[in-house]
Amino acid sequence: MSSVTARLRYAKEGKVRWTSHRDAARIWERALRRAGLAVAYTEGFSPRPRLHFGLALPTGYESDVELLDVDLVEQPVVDDLPDRLTAALPVGFSVTSAAVLEGGEPSLQQDVTSCSWRIELREVSPTRAEGAVAAALAASSLLLARSRKGHETLDDLRPGILALCVETTTQDGPPVLLADLATQPRALRPSELLAACFPEVAEPIDITHRVRRTHQWIERDGARREPLPVPATSQTHALGACA
Amino acid sequence: MTLWPRLEPLLAKVQKPARYIGCEDGAIVPVHGPGKVSWLLVYPDTYEIGLPNQGLQILYEILNERDDAVAERAYAPWTDLDAELRHHGLPLFSVDSHRAASEFDLLAFNLSAELVYTNVLACVDLAGVPVRNEDRRDEHPLVAAGGHATFNPEPLAEYVDLFVIGEGEEVVSEITEVVREWTASGRPEGSRHQVLRRLAAVDGVYVPSMYDVTYDGPRLVAITPRYPDVPAQIVKRTVADLADWPYPKRQLVPLTEVVHDRLSVEVFRGCTRGCRFCQAGMITRPVRERPADQVRTMVREGLLRTGYDEVSLTSLSTADFSGIERVVAETVDSTGLCGPTSVSLPSLRVDAFTVGVAAQVARARRSGLTFAPEAGTWRLRSVINKLITEEDLYGAVDAAYSEGWSRMKLYFLTGLPTETDEDTLGIADLARQCVALGKRHTNRASLTVSLGGFVPKPHTPFQWFGQNTMAEMRRKVQLLRDATAKARGVQLKWHDPAASLVEGLASRGDRRVGRVIERVWRSGGTFQEWSEHFDLGRWEEAMAAEGLSMDWYVLRHRDEAEVLPWDHISAGLHKDFLWQDWQEALAEHGLEDCRWTPCYDCGVCTGYGLEHVVASPVAPAGGSQGTGQDLARGHVVPVELVSRREPVGVGAA
Numbered sequence A: 001m002s003s004v005t006a007r008l009r010y011a012k013e014g015k016v017r018w019t020s021h022r023d024a025a026r027i028w029e030r031a032l033r034r035a036g037l038a039v040a041y042t043e044g045f046s047p048r049p050r051l052h053f054g055l056a057l058p059t060g061y062e063s064d065v066e067l068l069d070v071d072l073v074e075q076p077v078v079d080d081l082p083d084r085l086t087a088a089l090p091v092g093f094s095v096t097s098a099a100v101l102e103g104g105e106p107s108l109q110q111d112v113t114s115c116s117w118r119i120e121l122r123e124v125s126p127t128r129a130e131g132a133v134a135a136a137l138a139a140s141s142l143l144l145a146r147s148r149k150g151h152e153t154l155d156d157l158r159p160g161i162l163a164l165c166v167e168t169t170t171q172d173g174p175p176v177l178l179a180d181l182a183t184q185p186r187a188l189r190p191s192e193l194l195a196a197c198f199p200e201v202a203e204p205i206d207i208t209h210r211v212r213r214t215h216q217w218i219e220r221d222g223a224r225r226e227p228l229p230v231p232a233t234s235q236t237h238a239l240g241a242c243a
Numbered sequence B: 001m002t003l004w005p006r007l008e009p010l011l012a013k014v015q016k017p018a019r020y021i022g023c024e025d026g027a028i029v030p031v032h033g034p035g036k037v038s039w040l041l042v043y044p045d046t047y048e049i050g051l052p053n054q055g056l057q058i059l060y061e062i063l064n065e066r067d068d069a070v071a072e073r074a075y076a077p078w079t080d081l082d083a084e085l086r087h088h089g090l091p092l093f094s095v096d097s098h099r100a101a102s103e104f105d106l107l108a109f110n111l112s113a114e115l116v117y118t119n120v121l122a123c124v125d126l127a128g129v130p131v132r133n134e135d136r137r138d139e140h141p142l143v144a145a146g147g148h149a150t151f152n153p154e155p156l157a158e159y160v161d162l163f164v165i166g167e168g169e170e171v172v173s174e175i176t177e178v179v180r181e182w183t184a185s186g187r188p189e190g191s192r193h194q195v196l197r198r199l200a201a202v203d204g205v206y207v208p209s210m211y212d213v214t215y216d217g218p219r220l221v222a223i224t225p226r227y228p229d230v231p232a233q234i235v236k237r238t239v240a241d242l243a244d245w246p247y248p249k250r251q252l253v254p255l256t257e258v259v260h261d262r263l264s265v266e267v268f269r270g271c272t273r274g275c276r277f278c279q280a281g282m283i284t285r286p287v288r289e290r291p292a293d294q295v296r297t298m299v300r301e302g303l304l305r306t307g308y309d310e311v312s313l314t315s316l317s318t319a320d321f322s323g324i325e326r327v328v329a330e331t332v333d334s335t336g337l338c339g340p341t342s343v344s345l346p347s348l349r350v351d352a353f354t355v356g357v358a359a360q361v362a363r364a365r366r367s368g369l370t371f372a373p374e375a376g377t378w379r380l381r382s383v384i385n386k387l388i389t390e391e392d393l394y395g396a397v398d399a400a401y402s403e404g405w406s407r408m409k410l411y412f413l414t415g416l417p418t419e420t421d422e423d424t425l426g427i428a429d430l431a432r433q434c435v436a437l438g439k440r441h442t443n444r445a446s447l448t449v450s451l452g453g454f455v456p457k458p459h460t461p462f463q464w465f466g467q468n469t470m471a472e473m474r475r476k477v478q479l480l481r482d483a484t485a486k487a488r489g490v491q492l493k494w495h496d497p498a499a500s501l502v503e504g505l506a507s508r509g510d511r512r513v514g515r516v517i518e519r520v521w522r523s524g525g526t527f528q529e530w531s532e533h534f535d536l537g538r539w540e541e542a543m544a545a546e547g548l549s550m551d552w553y554v555l556r557h558r559d560e561a562e563v564l565p566w567d568h569i570s571a572g573l574h575k576d577f578l579w580q581d582w583q584e585a586l587a588e589h590g591l592e593d594c595r596w597t598p599c600y601d602c603g604v605c606t607g608y609g610l611e612h613v614v615a616s617p618v619a620p621a622g623g624s625q626g627t628g629q630d631l632a633r634g635h636v637v638p639v640e641l642v643s644r645r646e647p648v649g650v651g652a653a
Helices: A014-018 A019-033 A080-088 A126-138 A190-197 B003-010 B053-064 B079-087 B114-126 B171-185 B189-202 B279-285 B292-306 B323-331 B355-363 B378-386 B389-401 B419-437 B470-484 B496-507 B513-522 B536-545 B550-555 B575-586 B605-609
Strands: A004-012 A051-052 A062-071 A092-100 A114-120 A143-148 A151-156 A163-166 A176-182 A210-220 A223-225 B035-043 B069-075 B104-112 B141-144 B162-164 B211-216 B217-223 B263-266 B312-313 B340-343 B370-374 B409-416 B446-453 B490-494
Touching: A004 A080, A004 B446, A019 A080, A019 B292, A062 A080, A080 A092, A080 B003, A080 B470, A114 A190, A114 B355, A126 A163, A126 A190, A126 B340, A143 A190, A151 B114, A176 A190, B003 B035, B035 B171, B053 B104, B053 B171, B079 B114, B104 B114, B114 B513, B141 B189, B141 B355, B162 B171, B162 B409, B189 B496, B279 B490, B292 B312, B292 B323, B312 B323, B323 B340, B323 B355, B340 B355, B355 B490, B370 B389, B378 B419, B378 B575, B409 B419, B409 B470, B419 B446, B419 B490, B446 B470, B446 B496, B470 B490, B470 B496, B496 B513, B496 B536, B496 B550, B513 B536, B536 B550
Parallel strands: A062 A210, B035 B069, B035 B104, B104 B141, B141 B162, B263 B312, B312 B340, B370 B409, B409 B446, B446 B490
Antiparallel strands: A004 A062, A004 A092, A051 A062, A114 A176, A114 A210, A143 A151, A163 A176, A210 A223, B211 B217
């Protein structure tokens, strides 16, 4: 069956940050039906709606930019999609942008090469934060034991840190880290960055700190850009961390 | 006041934090205030078990529609969050507005099963409320309970202030009105006793502190009211017509995975099949069908509103619903719904499962198919009054395999009255035959046999029966394991007989068993429905400490004259009808479905001035019960009843 692929960009914030990536998938399936959008289904004994999610967001993180490709049976009215879908989603999920893909694009998981993160630090002083950032940037390598498929490996995180700084605008609040972290060949997670920078802070370091994904980046012709920009009116932070 | 800012940091440390956030579609934004009675509806198990509970959702909507009430929901926090809450000095909270449980006027528990009793105590304690009702003061919430398990309320009689017996749709409003006056009065000193006494006069409400219990040694002698205005017998509440109660209107759609994650539409209440082991069938009589048009509307609007792609038509025996084929067909065909929609029919009886229904269900995405023959031979099925023949079963199974299913589940009970090894081995024969039928349609044909341990329940003809010992149940499980080990395509699953023993204790226990439940809770025994937390040792220790005997409570046969702990609770069934039916069971006599045969005078319809409400006067096709079929056919083997009276210990001295 012929279909068109719509790319949707959405934010996830507030209480719903405690839902998992799998939860979000079920929420989306229901929201598309509630919005009356006919999704294309897989063939076979147990047909599934054809939804293609981008990089998983760890449970507890917030995001300004989650991405989802949906195969639809009919050409949608693209301009209507954000409001129509936001109304069908739980409070905390809001669709900010939509487009129909031309076809032939790589999957989001393959295409995205890095993400920008905003990380509120708790139990860490501003001085300590500045020191840790300087040390990390100065280091030639930053080793952390990670486990993958049951095997412990000692990985160098340093090449995955594309940018790192302490946000300067905060006045009285907690210090905030801004980081651009690579997602290829293996994604560097904010939790891993923090574990390497602040080994003295208790687990689970990633969620007791408030973490927010602010951008996802793809590369085209040697330059990085967003897979689906938001409309110009709300485009305020298109520059990534530490720009 | 919301506890959310203090709760949220703890969510980082626990499994499945989405259990605790609320935010479901269908959830209300609660508005508390003076003149409003606040109910916290608590399901004393995890969110994913409790959220889909229809009873709780129905009451949530009915109460929130009232101007003088507000209802929120809470679920038992899993052990990890429970520990975090206690460590940080935080209480049980609602998921709607994350408000402390102690700020509500009532904590109302849904008791669907007995093994959750220790969780009830854990939740009350976590709420900051004394666990025993005698220790509560005027400032504490009233602790209420409803649900099927309250038909024997005695094990929790010292812990719950008021029980609702039967259906809650109407009585929650009557309770609200009494409690509203209490809260308006400012709850002066001593008013708690007064409000409870007034509640005891509400039909269907049981306030255990208004009754005296007398014993003669281990024997219960009587449960009698302490005041003249308190009824000697509490008669269950029943709504006359489901058409008046089209709830839930806005079924809650959770953000995280739960059991039964689909739209549910209740198509009827009650059951007249008369299966003698089935407490639900006995206590929910008479049959009240929802009008088919209302079912269709609820299905269609529910699917559009929720976005679910699956609807479950619920009841105790959904294939008995008049016109079931048409409702299923129209659901599957619904236009305006995006994508395929499937129908699941729980509680299918094989005799009414026609090829037509199988075909309709199969047109959408196939979901699991479970049949419940319950016993392995016709003789034993006559004893339990599950009057389906082998031909019925094979016909249903063949229909399902021919419609494209490759696997299904058969549900059986072990430990039934008069059961012999021939009955147990009969299960293996049935399973092998079913797989052989399936192989004619597909090479992948397979079958799961699920074996539950039979626990005799109050208000059933088997309430006098001594439950099988753990050793006997284990022996039978092993017998069946051996018999199915080499049967290709047959997989066996069984329920832990130790858990059945404790379920038996809580099901037929009296008021003294409450202290056992309290000891088990104090020793850390919560979430006893979960195999990783169930611990028979805790129960045995608690029984010994209270000087009570498991044999006496669980394994002993009762005689007709014995005063039962639930004799003051009426499900509308005459006790002599139940005893007569027990004798019929022992004589291996089946009883036809009274919807289509003359009345046996069980007591329910006459007592309530009701009739069974059915949309069709014609029995469903394919039935062997009440459809003129010869009850004597099948594998009738005259068996002498072997007494199972084993030497048993005597309880509390």
